[in-house]
Every structure is written in C-alpha cells, then in structure tokens.
Amino acid sequence: MPRKKKDGRHINYYIDRKLHQRLERYAEDNGQSMTTALERILKEHLDRYAPEETAKPDLSGFCSNCNLLVPSDRCPLCGNRHVRPPKEDDYCYLTETESIWAGALSDVFSENQIPFLTKNRLGIGLAAKIGPSLERVGFYVPFSHYAIAKELEEGFFSADIPDQE
Numbered sequence: 001m002p003r004k005k006k007d008g009r010h011i012n013y014y015i016d017r018k019l020h021q022r023l024e025r026y027a028e029d030n031g032q033s034m035t036t037a038l039e040r041i042l043k044e045h046l047d048r049y050a051p052e053e054t055a056k057p058d059l060s061g062f063c064s065n066c067n068l069l070v071p072s073d074r075c076p077l078c079g080n081r082h083v084r085p086p087k088e089d090d091y092c093y094l095t096e097t098e099s100i101w102a103g104a105l106s107d108v109f110s111e112n113q114i115p116f117l118t119k120n121r122l123g124i125g126l127a128a129k130i131g132p133s134l135e136r137v138g139f140y141v142p143f144s145h146y147a148i149a150k151e152l153e154e155g156f157f158s159a160d161i162p163d164q165e
C-alpha cells in the first residue's frame with residue numbers, strides 16, 4: 001500500500017554526550033527508534049509546558065451547507081449561523097487528498113467497514129485538461145464513524161520514515 005511521507009523536519013543539535021547515551025539507552029529499553037523516542041519525550045514535556053496547544057477545537061456543530069463539523073455557533077467556511085448538532089447519519093467532510101492517494105485511502109476505509117463518499121474537486125472536463133494528478137478528492141463519512149475514520153486517516157498520512165543511522 002502506498003504511503004504518504006510524514007511532514008517532518010530534520011534536526012541536528014550538538015548535545016551532551018552522556019545525555020545522548022541516556023537517550024539511546026531509553027530508546028533501546030522501550031524498543032523505540034531514536035526518532036520515536038525523541039518525539040515522545042519532547043511531546044510529553046511540551047504538552048505539560050503548553051497544554052492549550054494540544055486542546056481539541058470545538059467541533060460540536062454541523063453546517064449542512066458545507067457538510068462540515070464546525071464550532072457550535074458559526075461555520076467558519078460559509079458564515080452560516082444556523083449550525084445544529086450533528087446527527088449520526090450526517091456525512092461530514094473528513095479530509096481531502098490528491099487523487100493518487102484516494103484509492104489507497106478508500107481501501108483503508110473499506111477494510112475497516114467505514115461508509116464513505118468521495119467528491120472530486122475539479123470537474124471532469126477540467127481534470128481531463130490539466131491531468132488527473134492535480135485532481136483532489138474530498139472524503140465524507142457519517143458522523144457516527146467520524147472519530148474512527150479520523151484516526152485511520154491520520155495513521156495513513158503519518159507513516160514513520162525509518163531512522164538514518
């Protein structure tokens with residue numbers, strides 16, 4: 001199955017040798033790559049330092065114009081103020097991806113029995129003119145399956161790049 005590269009940054013800092021040894025030992029003890037160990041240690045510390053950055057946004061409303069989960073008072077996309085709580089069978093916008101990933105993502109949802117709808121963003125005529133690679137596909141899932149679909153989607157798009165050691 002094809003996987004999209006994770007959106008990451010390389011870091012290169014000259015750190016204390018003993019501290020580095022402790023990090024290596026920690027990673028080994030936990031059966032983690034150095035990358036995973038560093039990410040978890042940093043995340044744990046930073047979550048404690050600035051918990052507001054990890055707070056989830058309010059998505060308790062549903063905009064039926066945009067098929068989007070939105071804050072309870074207003075849709076930030078179309079300005080709709082008649083936002084209502086989502087119903088189980090409301091199809092909610094989940095994500096958008098380049099068409100080359102759409103097939104594989106569809107497979108992930110099918111394998112996990114997630115109902116979904118897709119919507120191509122470019123019209124068929126335009127896609128034929130500029131090529132299918134630029135076409136983007138929107139994915140919509142029922143609210144009842146939104147949380148699990150989000151998890152699957154995030155797993156799909158955050159594949160680990162192996163350490164270069």
Ligand SMILES: [Zn+2]
Pocket residue numbers: 063064065066067068075076077078079080
């Ligand atoms: Zn809207």
